[in-house]
Amino acid sequence: MNLPAKIFQPSTSDLLASLCKAGGDPLRLHILRALANDSFGVLELAQIFATGQSGISHHLKVLAQAGLVATRREGNAIFYRRALAQTDVFGGTLHAALLEEVDALQLPADVQSRIGAVHAQRAAASSDFFARMADSFQAQQDLIAGLPQYRDSLLTLLDSLSFPATASALEIGPGDGSFLPELASRFAQVTAVDNSLAMLEIARQHCVNQGLANIRLELADALQGSDINADCVVLNTVLHHFAAPAEAIKSVAERVRPGGSLLITELCSHNQSWAREACGDLWLGFEQDDLARWAELAGLTPEDSLYLRLRNGFQIQVRHFRQPAATTINPSHRNQRQ
Numbered sequence: 001m002n003l004p005a006k007i008f009q010p011s012t013s014d015l016l017a018s019l020c021k022a023g024g025d026p027l028r029l030h031i032l033r034a035l036a037n038d039s040f041g042v043l044e045l046a047q048i049f050a051t052g053q054s055g056i057s058h059h060l061k062v063l064a065q066a067g068l069v070a071t072r073r074e075g076n077a078i079f080y081r082r083a084l085a086q087t088d089v090f091g092g093t094l095h096a097a098l099l100e101e102v103d104a105l106q107l108p109a110d111v112q113s114r115i116g117a118v119h120a121q122r123a124a125a126s127s128d129f130f131a132r133m134a135d136s137f138q139a140q141q142d143l144i145a146g147l148p149q150y151r152d153s154l155l156t157l158l159d160s161l162s163f164p165a166t167a168s169a170l171e172i173g174p175g176d177g178s179f180l181p182e183l184a185s186r187f188a189q190v191t192a193v194d195n196s197l198a199m200l201e202i203a204r205q206h207c208v209n210q211g212l213a214n215i216r217l218e219l220a221d222a223l224q225g226s227d228i229n230a231d232c233v234v235l236n237t238v239l240h241h242f243a244a245p246a247e248a249i250k251s252v253a254e255r256v257r258p259g260g261s262l263l264i265t266e267l268c269s270h271n272q273s274w275a276r277e278a279c280g281d282l283w284l285g286f287e288q289d290d291l292a293r294w295a296e297l298a299g300l301t302p303e304d305s306l307y308l309r310l311r312n313g314f315q316i317q318v319r320h321f322r323q324p325a326a327t328t329i330n331p332s333h334r335n336q337r338q
Contacts, residue, residue: 144275150308171236172255183234229254245294252298263319302321
């Protein structure tokens, strides 16, 4: 007995066709690889792949039609990122399988070099801002999310972790040093690292005024130029200044001792583009799921989180991620090559 062939609706067959089409071009596969843990604008991708803007736009359109990339507006700019596969919907299994194979690709050396150049351009813009605006930065930052607006919530979470009296802390990007007294009263030794001399001097003066004797300040790139580790590492509204946030979390996770904690306070995604000019923000906040995904890829375990709506309409997330007590390999790290 012959059974009738399964009839696909045009929408479902078109979806499979679009996924196959999207994966049928080497450049599109390389774009997906570059977007694995990063977001880029059209002009940045054109620079990375040494291809005209119109050509990159065409490839992004094909990827978007297949549901493989998503967009996010950052002020007047649109950034592209990889869309997460949903394996419980039609086409999701193929989507996930394609990304898994893409993640096993190694980008050509010249492409990796140009990605580094784009990150360097972003970092230079951030460094230039802090060199020019160090004295007025905190006043501008307070317009968005000043520490007094969420201090109590952050300290409640910190105190619930019950660190021993001998524990150490590391704050990356301490700003004007406002949070350092809280760390100094809770940890035996505190290190504050910043790559901006101007900002570090402001933090140093704050420590002197407060009479803090157990704090060491270091001028260094916390992601590359420092080998300090600690039981508790703090990123307090600083991640949005990093050129590559996912890579930043991966590097910072290496500073957390086994069994220790990474505390991140960060703005939730917003559309207030004036923050770029006023505060030097490279990113307009982050989605909650992105922080969790990046932390998990770095081998950390998501723990308690708090979400606060501030009076000015911004939302801030207070996140806790735990470093496993024993060294383990996150399955998502396997077969991933840069």
